[in-house]
Each structure stands twice: as structure tokens, then as C-alpha cells.
Amino acid sequence: MKKIIVMMLFFTSLFAIDASMEIVKKGSFTPKVALEDSTQNSQLSENFKKKFYSLLLGDFKVSGQIEIDNKDGYAFSNFEEEIAFHKYKTSDLLIKYKFELNNDKSLGIVMKIFDINSQKLASTHTYNVSKIERFPFLAHKMAIDVNNYLKAPPIDWMQKFVIFSKYTNARQSEIVVADYTLTYQQTVIKGGLNVFPKWASDKQDAFYYTSYEAKPTLYKVDLFTGKKSKIISSDGMLTCSDVSKDGTKLLLTMAPNDQPDIFLLDLQSMRTKKITNYKGIDVNGGFIDDENRIVFVSDRLGTPNIFAQSIDGGEGSVERLVYHGKNNNSCTTFKNYIVYVSRDTQNEFDKNSFNLYLISTKTDYIRQLTSSGVNQFPKFSPDGETVLFIKNQKNQSGLGIIRLNYNQSYLYPLNIGEIQSIDW
Amino acid sequence: MKKLLLIAMVAGLLFTGCSQKGIDSDADASKRGAGSGQNVDDRLNQIASVDNSLADSEARMREAAMQELQKNLQVVYFDFDKFNIKSSEQPKVKTNSSLLKEDKVSSFGIKVEGNCDEWGTDEYNYALGLKRAKSVKDSLVSEGVAESRVMVISYGESNPTCKESNKACWDKNRRVEFKILP
Numbered sequence: 238m239k240k241i242i243v244m245m246l247f248f249t250s251l252f253a254i255d256a257s258m259e260i261v262k263k264g265s266f267t268p269k270v271a272l273e274d275s276t277q278n279s280q281l282s283e284n285f286k287k288k289f290y291s292l293l294l295g296d297f298k299v300s301g302q303i304e305i306d307n308k309d310g311y312a313f314s315n316f317e318e319e320i321a322f323h324k325y326k327t328s329d330l331l332i333k334y335k336f337e338l339n340n341d342k343s344l345g346i347v348m349k350i351f352d353i354n355s356q357k358l359a360s361t362h363t364y365n366v367s368k369i370e371r372f373p374f375l376a377h378k379m380a381i382d383v384n385n386y387l388k389a390p391p392i393d394w395m396q397k398f399v400i401f402s403k404y405t406n407a408r409q410s411e412i413v414v415a416d417y418t419l420t421y422q423q424t425v426i427k428g429g430l431n432v433f434p435k436w437a438s439d440k441q442d443a444f445y446y447t448s449y450e451a452k453p454t455l456y457k458v459d460l461f462t463g464k465k466s467k468i469i470s471s472d473g474m475l476t477c478s479d480v481s482k483d484g485t486k487l488l489l490t491m492a493p494n495d496q497p498d499i500f501l502l503d504l505q506s507m508r509t510k511k512i513t514n515y516k517g518i519d520v521n522g523g524f525i526d527d528e529n530r531i532v533f534v535s536d537r538l539g540t541p542n543i544f545a546q547s548i549d550g551g552e553g554s555v556e557r558l559v560y561h562g563k564n565n566n567s568c569t570t571f572k573n574y575i576v577y578v579s580r581d582t583q584n585e586f587d588k589n590s591f592n593l594y595l596i597s598t599k600t601d602y603i604r605q606l607t608s609s610g611v612n613q614f615p616k617f618s619p620d621g622e623t624v625l626f627i628k629n630q631k632n633q634s635g636l637g638i639i640r641l642n643y644n645q646s647y648l649y650p651l652n653i654g655e656i657q658s659i660d661w
Numbered sequence: 662m663k664k665l666l667l668i669a670m671v672a673g674l675l676f677t678g679c680s681q682k683g684i685d686s687d688a689d690a691s692k693r694g695a696g697s698g699q700n701v702d703d704r705l706n707q708i709a710s711v712d713n714s715l716a717d718s719e720a721r722m723r724e725a726a727m728q729e730l731q732k733n734l735q736v737v738y739f740d741f742d743k744f745n746i747k748s749s750e751q752p753k754v755k756t757n758s759s760l761l762k763e764d765k766v767s768s769f770g771i772k773v774e775g776n777c778d779e780w781g782t783d784e785y786n787y788a789l790g791l792k793r794a795k796s797v798k799d800s801l802v803s804e805g806v807a808e809s810r811v812m813v814i815s816y817g818e819s820n821p822t823c824k825e826s827n828k829a830c831w832d833k834n835r836r837v838e839f840k841i842l843p
Contacts, residue, residue: 408820430819433784453814473794474787474815490788495795495813497788518788534785540742541785564742567782578782590780613782629779632826657783657819 268387269306270297271328271353275316276336286336287311289372292420296380301643302389303380316349322356329353332383344369348379350386360386373420390642394618398441399625399636399661400425400434403654410657412446414460417625417661419636419649425460433476433658438484439619444660445477445487455489469502469509479523479531488512488522488531499533501548512550523570524548525598532558532570541566543577545598559596561603567614571621573598576606578613593626595641606639607646614658627656726765727841733760734839737797738832741780744792746800754797757839758804770842771806773798775815778831783817790815797837812842 274290290311297303306328316335325331331351339345345365352359362382364375377395384392399417404410412426412434426434430449437443443459445468453475455468469475473492478499480487487502489509499513499522512531513519518541521534525545532545538557542565547554559565562579569576576595593606593615610630617624621641628637628648635650636659735753737746746754761771775790775797794813802808823830 404819408816410819430816432787432817432819449816473791473813474817476784476787478784490784492788492791495791495798497791518785518792520788521782521784541781564781566785580781611780614784 267302267304268329268389269304269327270330270332270383271306271312271325272297273312273314273331273333274335275314275333278336278338280338281336285372289336289376292373292418293376293379295418295647296376296395297383299395299638299640299645299647300380300384300389300392301640301645302384302392303387316347320351320356322351322353325351325353330359330383330387332379334379338369339365341367342369343367344372344375346375346379348382350383371421373416373418377416390622391620394620394623394661397619397661399659400436400441400444401636401659402432402434402446402657403634403651404657405654408449411654412444417636417638417649419651425463426458433478435477435480435660437480445480447475447477468504469507473497476520478521481524481528486528488524490520490522499531510550512546512548514550514552521567523568525570525573525575532568532575534566534568540564543568543575558598559594561594569615569617569624571617574617574621576615576617576624578615593624593639595624606641607637612637614656616660618661625659625661627659629655722765723843727769727843730760730763730766730769731839731841734841736839737793737837739793739835739837741778741831741835742789744789744796746796751800754800755804758801758806761801761806761810762804766841769810771801771811772840772842773801773811773813774820774838774840775813776820776834776836776838777818778834779818779821780831783819787815787817790817793835793837 272290272294274286276286294305297305314333316333320331331353332348333351334346334348337345337347343365345363348362350359351357362379364378366372366375374396381392381395395417397417399415400412401415402410402412408430410431411424412431413422413424415422426446432447434444434446437445437457442461443457445455445457448454448456452470452472454470455475455477456465457468458465471491471493473495474490474497476490478488478490485504487504489500489502490497491500496516498511498519501510501512512522513533513535515535515537518536519533522531523533525532528548530545530547532543534541535544540563542557543559545556545558558575559577562581564580565577567578574595574597576593578591579594580590581592582590591611591613592608593612595604595606596602606624610628613627615624615626624639624641626637628635633650634655635648636656637646637648639646734757737750737753740747773794775792775794777786777790791813794815798811798813801811821834823833
């Protein structure tokens with residue numbers, strides 16, 4: 238009896254050892270999965286079934302930890318038929334699922350995981366969504382559970398909501414909550430100019446955003462009740478760029494005297510503390526080093542670049558972090574790692590103008606993550622293994638995903654509108 | 662028989678008296694006529710008549726002055742990734758200052774709006790737009806426009822005047838615009 242080899246990938250951990258070493262090595266043994274749809278419900282169209290099938294295959298592929306063994310594409314089989322395990326000898330698992338459209342219009346799905354090597358039914362899972370259009374979250378949950386069965390590194394981030402602002406017209410934008418593939422989208426704020434949404438915590442039950450009213454104003458919104466509460470207003474501009482781990486402090490870019498600087502807002506006392514004090518541009522603050530320092534973008538050397546500074550302020554504590562590139566105008570942080578955007582070309586209007594780079598604050602390591610298009614607004618996932626970003630290419634705005642440990646990137650286009658900012 | 666006649670005569674006198682009284686009341690009223698009745702139009706006399714034509718005229722003139730000023734204020738353009746006012750654009754700011762200092766518009770507020778092209782991440786661009794607006798505000802103030810009249814705001818990439826992907830369009834979007842506030 239073959240043993241299932243549970244170590245899928247052999248790689249040098251980016252986060253554990255020396256970040257200057259090779260990041261990705263694809264191992265010899267990646268579990269192969271055969272996928273079969275057993276849905277016979279005539280109320281679900283063939284188009285829907287195939288769309289779901291593709292989405293689930295996409296999730297397996299993006300995980301980087303599961304290989305698909307479906308040579309002929311979409312496959313169908315009877316849910317209750319006895320499994321001829323010898324037909325699946327090139328696979329490690331057979332996944333069969335069946336949809337059920339309930340009387341109350343909720344959508345259910347039953348998934349069976351068959352272990353080909355041990356020739357048995359390993360587990361059965363049942364899932365449900367109250368509205369059919371939420372089907373992408375069924376696919377993501379199934380992929381997570383198959384991944385967990387294989388004891389692979391977690392991919393729970395797939396269930397997370399992405400929140401983004403998209404321009405719909407001049408000085409008009411909406412805030413949308415979506416799954417990471419943008420297949421499911423729900424508008425949560427509309428009317429006027431609404432920008433820079435930011436989750437209030439990892440629980441994703443509330444978010445901050447800036448509304449352009451008489452003055453730019455920061456609001457906090459309960460995702461499930463829609464209740465909105467005003468936090469603060471500022472002349473000129475106002476963004477919330479980071480939230481402390483305990484959710485009690487915000488890093489804001491404000492301009493109370495027409496001068497954009499980074500401030501720390503203590504939500505408990507509602508006191509603001511000015512951190513940066515430079516007469517040019519200081520924006521995009523992010524907490525690092527156990528929230529004792531911030532990383533931020535500043536043009537204090539003539540062009541935008543990435544700096545770090547003590548949270549207690551003081552120009553003497555400012556440290557330049559990036560010595561590559563001439564225009565580094567956005568960044569995201571995870572522990573000691575920073576992903577930033579750099580303008581690569583001499584002529585600002587050439588192709589391949591803006592790319593993403595990854596550096597460590599502890600070493601001289603630098604790694605280029607993208608090589609084409611206009612890549613902006615990077616955001617680390619909560620576990621630090623994936624980077625979300627906005628990609629604009631050939632007049633198409635879309636959401637990019639980079640799986641750092643697997644050196645893979647994926648793009649999900651936004652069909653209508655242009656993404657302004659994102660968070661997850 | 663005599664009693665019936667007597668009753669009839671009394672009834673006749675009574676009714677004759679009533680109608681005479683009715684006739685007599687009307688006649689008496691008309692004799693009493695002007696000056697002696699209750700005036701019922703006292704409140705009508707107290708209604709003030711407001712001549713708004715002057716204020717309306719002033720409002721119209723104000724509106725016209727606002728529109729004229731708005732039409733004549735020139736947009737100021739900027740180089741890529743810059744917020745300093747380049748020398749070729751300085752005359753526009755000077756001309757705008759002169760217009761804003763004229764007596765007929767000196768009570769109007771001014772909103773200076775900074776904008777950017779699509780390049781770069783939007784958070785940086787909102788700050789860049791703000792610095793552009795601030796540069797223009799500082800220049801207006803140095804030319805004698807009262808600082809208290811001027812407010813600044815940035816719209817980053819959100820307010821393009823054109824959407825084509827070419828240099829001419831990007832040049833047009835890197836700008837500061839002026840909005841007159843009543």
C-alpha cells in the first residue's frame with residue numbers, strides 16, 4: 238500500500254532563515270487531485286456548474302500545493318456509484334461533489350474525499366450558502382478543507398473578504414466587498430467619493446473609509462448592520478493606512494494645516510499625535526517592529542521612497558530603507574518584510590513602469606515580484622504568505638495575487654470600473 | 662266672535678310690528694353707515710410690503726460676478742511627480758490673483774483643488790495633489806489674496822478631465838482648478 242507522502246513542497250522558508258537564499262523550490266511530491274461534479278439538479282444551468290468547477294480548480298491551482306489530475310477538463314460522475322479506484326491510479330485523491338438547491342433558495346453542496354491510495358472514503362463535508370450568488374465561498378471552503386486533509390500549509394486566506402474602492406465616474410467611487418477572485422461582489426457604500434477602505438481588524442466585521450464631504454471624513458462602518466460612525470475629519474486629505482493589532486490605534490495621513498503628515502490616532506482617548514514632520518509628502522504609514530516603528534513613503538530626498546521612523550516621532554530617528562529605484566511610492570509590511578512599488582523606467586510613460594519588490598528590514602535581500610504592467614497598492618495577507626495588489630494593464634484594472642512561497646502570481650480582472658485601493 | 666276678532670287684531674299688530682322692525686333695522690343701519698362700524702381691515706393695513714427687487718438684483722449681480730470669475734480663472738498645470746509651479750505657469754497664477762482681488766468678488770471664497778494623472782499609487786497621489794493645491798494657495802496669498810478666503814483639497818486620481826492613455830491626456834490631468842465659493 239502506497240503511503241501518502243504528506244510533505245508537498247520542500248522550500249527554504251522566507252521567514253525563518255536567511256532571506257537571501259532561494260525562496261522557492263518545488264518538491265517532487267505534490268498530491269494530485271481528480272475532481273468530478275455529480276450535480277444532477279436541473280435548476281442549475283450547465284454554465285453555472287462549469288463556472289463553479291473552474292473556480293474550484295482555480296483555488297487548487299492558486300494554493301500551489303495541489304495538482305489537478307483532470308486531463309479532459311470538466312468531469313461528471315454519479316454521486317452514489319461505486320468507485321473504481323484503479324481508474325484513478327495517477328491521482329492521490331478523488332473529490333466528488335453534488336449541489337442541492339433548497340426550497341428556500343439556499344444552495345447546499347456535499348463533498349466526498351476519496352483516498353485513492355487507501356481505496357476508501359476519507360471524509361464527507363456538507364456546506365451551505367443562503368444565496369446562490371455566494372457560491373465562490375463554497376468553492377474556497379472546499380479547497381481549504383481538501384488542503385487541510387492533505388495537511389498542507391493553511392490556505393485559510395481564501396475565505397477572507399477583500400474590500401476595495403472602485404472609481405465609477407469622476408469624483409464618484411463605491412466600496413465593494415468581494416471574494417479574492419472578484420467573482421462575488423457586493424457594494425457596501427455608494428454615492429459620492431468614498432475611498433481607502435481599511436478593515437478594522439482581522440475579524441473583518443467592520444471597516445474604515447474616507448468620505449469626501451464638506452471635508453474629507455473618516456468613518457467606521459459595521460459590515461453587518463451598516464451602522465456608520467464618524468471618527469475624524471481633516472482639511473485637505475485623510476486616509477487610514479494601518480490599524481494596530483488590538484484595533485485601538487490608527488495610522489492616518491491627514492493635512493490639518495494643508496500639509497500631509499502621518500498621525501497616530503488613539504481611538505480610546507481620541508487624541509492624535511503627529512509622527513512625521515517634514516514639509517513635503519509623508520504618507521502610507523504602516524506599523525513594524527511590534528508597532529514601535531512605522532514604515533512610510535516620503536519624498537524628503539526629492540522623489541518618493543520608503544523610510545522608517547520611531548512611533549514617537551523625531552526626525553533624528555528617520556531611516557531610509559530602500560536604496561533601489563527612483564520612485565517608490567507605496568508599501569505594505571509583514572513583520573520584518575516590506576513589499577513596495579518602484580518605478581523602473583527612466584521615462585515615466587514607458588511600458589512596465591511600476592513593479593513590486595520584496596525586502597527584509599534585517600538583511601540586504603531584495604526580490605522582484607512582478608515584471609510587467611502597472612502594479613500598485615500592495616497588501617500582505619494576514620499570514621504574510623500572499624500579496625494582494627492592483628494591476629493595471631492594457632486599460633484593464635484587476636486584482637493580482639502573488640503566492641510568495643511558490644513564486645506564482647494570478648490576475649483577476651475587474652470588469653467595470655477601476656480599482657482605487659484595496660485591503661484584506 | 663268678538664274674542665276671535667280681538668285676537669286677530671292683536672296678531673296682526675304684532676306681525677306688522679315685526680316686519681316694520683325688520684325694515685326699520687335695515688334703514689337704521691344704512692343711516693349709521695360710514696365711520697361708525699367696526700373696521701375689519703385693520704390687519705390689512707399692517708401688512709408690510711417688501712420690495713425685494715434690490716436684493717434680488719444684487720443676488721443676480723453676485724451670481725453673474727461668480728460665473729464671470731469662474732470662467733476667467735485659469736487652470737494651472739504641473740510636471741510629472743512635481744508640485745512646484747513651473748515658470749511657464751506662474752503668469753496664470755498672477756492673473757488669477759488679480760481677478761480674485763477685484764472688489765466685486767472680494768467676498769467670495771476660493772477652493773483650490775489639486776489633481777493628478779493616473780500614474781502612481783493613489784494614496785501618494787492624494788498627497789501630491791494636495792501639495793499642488795498648497796503651492797498655488799501660497800502663491801495666491803503672496804500675491805495679496807487673503808489667506809482666510811482660500812481652502813485647499815486634493816482629489817488625487819479621482820477627477821480626470823480625460824481618460825485616454827496618452828501623454829497629452831496625462832498632462833491635462835496634472836492640474837489645479839479653482840472653484841468659487843459663495
